[in-house]
Amino acid sequence: MTERELTTPVSLTLPNGRVNPDAIGWARQPLVETSGIGRGRGRNKRWEYWNVTTPTHILALTVSSIDYAAVHEVWVFERATERTWAKGATVIPTRGVELAAGVESGPAHARAKDLEIDVIPSTGSGTGQRGTRLRARIPGASFDVFAALPEGHERLAVVVPWSRTRFQYTVKDVARPASGTVTVDGVTHDVPAGASWAVLDHGRGRWPYDISWNWGAGSGVSHGRTIGIQVGGRWTEGTGSTENAFFVDGRLHKIHDELTWEYDIAQWRTPWRITGGGLEASFTPFYDKTTRTELAVISSRTDQCFGHWVGSFAIPGGETIAFDGILGWAEEVHNRW
Numbered sequence: 001m002t003e004r005e006l007t008t009p010v011s012l013t014l015p016n017g018r019v020n021p022d023a024i025g026w027a028r029q030p031l032v033e034t035s036g037i038g039r040g041r042g043r044n045k046r047w048e049y050w051n052v053t054t055p056t057h058i059l060a061l062t063v064s065s066i067d068y069a070a071v072h073e074v075w076v077f078e079r080a081t082e083r084t085w086a087k088g089a090t091v092i093p094t095r096g097v098e099l100a101a102g103v104e105s106g107p108a109h110a111r112a113k114d115l116e117i118d119v120i121p122s123t124g125s126g127t128g129q130r131g132t133r134l135r136a137r138i139p140g141a142s143f144d145v146f147a148a149l150p151e152g153h154e155r156l157a158v159v160v161p162w163s164r165t166r167f168q169y170t171v172k173d174v175a176r177p178a179s180g181t182v183t184v185d186g187v188t189h190d191v192p193a194g195a196s197w198a199v200l201d202h203g204r205g206r207w208p209y210d211i212s213w214n215w216g217a218g219s220g221v222s223h224g225r226t227i228g229i230q231v232g233g234r235w236t237e238g239t240g241s242t243e244n245a246f247f248v249d250g251r252l253h254k255i256h257d258e259l260t261w262e263y264d265i266a267q268w269r270t271p272w273r274i275t276g277g278g279l280e281a282s283f284t285p286f287y288d289k290t291t292r293t294e295l296a297v298i299s300s301r302t303d304q305c306f307g308h309w310v311g312s313f314a315i316p317g318g319e320t321i322a323f324d325g326i327l328g329w330a331e332e333v334h335n336r337w
Contacts, residue, residue: 002256003025003026003240003241003242003254003256004024004025004026005025005026005027005028005254006023006025006026006027006031006032006157007027007031008031009031009032009033010022010023010031010032010033011023011032011033011035011036012032012033012034012036012037012159012167012169012204013034013036013037014036017036017165018164018165019159019161019164019165019167023159023169024159024161024240024241025158025159025241026156026157026158026159026241026254027157027158028154028155028156028157028252029154029155029157030102030103030104030155030157030171030202031157032102032157032159032169033101033102034046034101034102034169034204035101035102037101037169037204037205037206043067043166043206043207043208043209044065044066044067044205044206045064045065045066045067045168045203045204045205045206045207045337046064046065046066046099046203046204047062047063047064047065047066047099047201047202047203048061048062048063048064048099048108048119048200048201048202049061049062049064049200049201049202049203050119050132050134050147050198050199050200050201051198051199051217051329052134052143052145052147052178052191052196052197052198052199053196053197053199053219053220053327053328054178054182054189054190054191054192054195054196055079055192055195055196056078056079056080056189057076057077057078057079057182057184057189057191058075058076058077058079058306059075059076059077059134059136059143059145059182059191060073060074060075060076061073061074061075061117061119061134061136062074063097063099063108063109063110063117063119064097064099065094065097065099066298066337067094068092068093068094068297069090069091069092069093069094069298070089070090070091070094070095070096070097070110070112071088071089071090071091071298072088072089072091072097072110072112072115072117073086073087073088073089074086074087074115074117074136074137074138074141075289076138076141076143076182076184077287077289077306078184082287083184085138085139085140085141085184086138087114087115087138087139088115089110089112089113089115090293090295090298091112096110096111096112097109097110097111098110101204103155103171103173103200103202104121104123104132105121106121107119107120107121114138114139115136115137115138116135116136116137116138117135117136118133118134118135118136119132119133119134119135120132120133120135121133122146124149129146129148130148130149130151131146131147131148131149131176132146132147132149132198132200133145133146133147134146134147134180134198140184140185141182141183141184141185142182142183143180143181143182143183143191144180144181145178145179145180145181145182145191145196145198146178146179146180147176147177147178147198147200148176148177148178148179149176150177150250152250153176153250154247154250154251154252155171155172155173155200155252156171156172156173156230156243156245156252156254157169157170157171158170158172158241158242158243159241160205160235160236160239160241160243161239161240161241162208162239165206166205166206166207166208167205167206168203168204168205168206168207168235169203169204169205170201170202170203170205170243171200171201171202171203172199172200172201172217172230172232172243172245173199173200173202174197174199174217174218174219174228174229174230174247175197175199175219175220175226175227175228175247175250176197176198176199176200176219177193177194177196177197177198178191178193178196178197178198179191179192179193179196197219197220197327198219199217199219199328201215207337209336209337210335210336211235211334211335212234212235212332212333212334212335213232213233213234213235213332213333214231214232214233214234214261214330214331214332214333215231215232215243215330215331215333216229216230216231216232216272216274216283216309216328216329216330216331217229217230217231217328217329218283218308218309218326218327218328218329219326219327219328220325220326220327220328222322222323222324222325222326223322223323225248225249225321225323226247226248226249226250227246227247227248227321227323227326228245228246228247228248229246229247229281229309229323229326229328230243230244230245230246230247231243231244231255231259231274231279231281231330232244232259233258233259233261234261236258237258242255242256242257242258242259244256244257244258244259244276244277244279246278246279246313246315246321248313248315248321253313253315253316255276255277255278255279256277257276257277258276259274259275259276259277259279260273260274260275260276261273261274262274262275263330263332265303265332268285268288268303268305269284269285269286271283271284272284272285272305272330274330278313278314278315278316279311279312279313280311280312280313281309281310281311281312281313282309282310282311283305283307283308283309283328283330284307284308284310285305285306285307285329285330286306286307286308287305287306287307288303288304288305288306289302289303289304289305289306290302290303290304291304297336297337298336298337299335299336299337300333300334300335300336300337301333301334301335302331302332302333303331303332303333304329304331305329305330305331306327306328306329307327307328307329307330308324308325308326308327308328309323309324309325309326309327309328310323310324310325310326311323311324
């Protein structure tokens with residue numbers, strides 16, 4: 001496939017609410033403005049998902065509005081013991097949630113019973129560093145992490161069109177240097193700089209009711225290079241867009257091909273294979289975070305497997321980058337929402 005690279009700001013929607021043809025493509029920065037995606041059309045979905053991997057813990061938060069409900073989650077995983085602290089909330093009708101129109105254009109907040117989330121962008125004015133502060137609190141666990149945004153760091157922004165009235169804008173931002181603290185059962189642990197990484201999934205769109213997807217991501221340092229892995233599948237097939245990219249030292253290399261995913265979710269510990277477009281990757285999981293939801297019109301089945309990536313990526317017209325020991329995840333999701 002040949003995808004168009006966007007280089008100037010553009011609105012996701014036309015005045016009539018349909019997708020703007022000029023927005024269809026991909027960009028190295030979050031250039032697409034999404035204020036036309038609000039509440040009231042029944043199929044609108046807006047979310048911020050952040051995941052932070054550390055030597056001792058994996059942290060995650062979700063702030064979302066799916067039009068008729070607010071759906072949030074905080075999850076803390078202790079790697080050595082596989083203990084978890086988790087709290088989810090589905091709030092119907094939608095309330096207690098704030099989401100900005102664009103990446104870093106404003107904060108995201110969620111409030112529900114026994115759950116508090118704040119996602120606060122920092123412009124880096126004065127002596128502060130540019131990035132995003134991630135704060136979450138549930139019974140038994142909390143974290144306060146800063147995801148730095150280094151100068152020149154590139155992100156994958158893609159508009160995926162199913163039709164003129166069904167479309168998704170996604171920003172996948174991997175390998176963000178992270179630092180801070182996580183506290184579980186009253187004990188505080190460092191999120192050490194240089195060994196911790198944050199990943200953002202920013203989504204704004206108008207979705208079909210029944211949809212399935214794969215998503216994989218990884219961040220870390222291998223052979224002296226900072227590596228970011230971003231791969232997806234199923235949900236983009238037939239649209240002319242993909243959400244696939246490989247990052248080396250903050251530089252994005254777009255993968256325009258649909259990738260081949262080989263795995264068996266019934267035997268999730270068996271290594272997964274994701275290949276195509278110059279990428280040859282194997283993913284070996286050590287933990288499956290399973291989520292099952294059945295709430296009237298909302299149904300969701302998620303297997304998010306955490307593990308390590310190994311393989312290589314051939315930069316078009318350039319070198320082949322080998323990588324190993326890159327911590328991240330690969331998932332299979334089926335939603336009716």
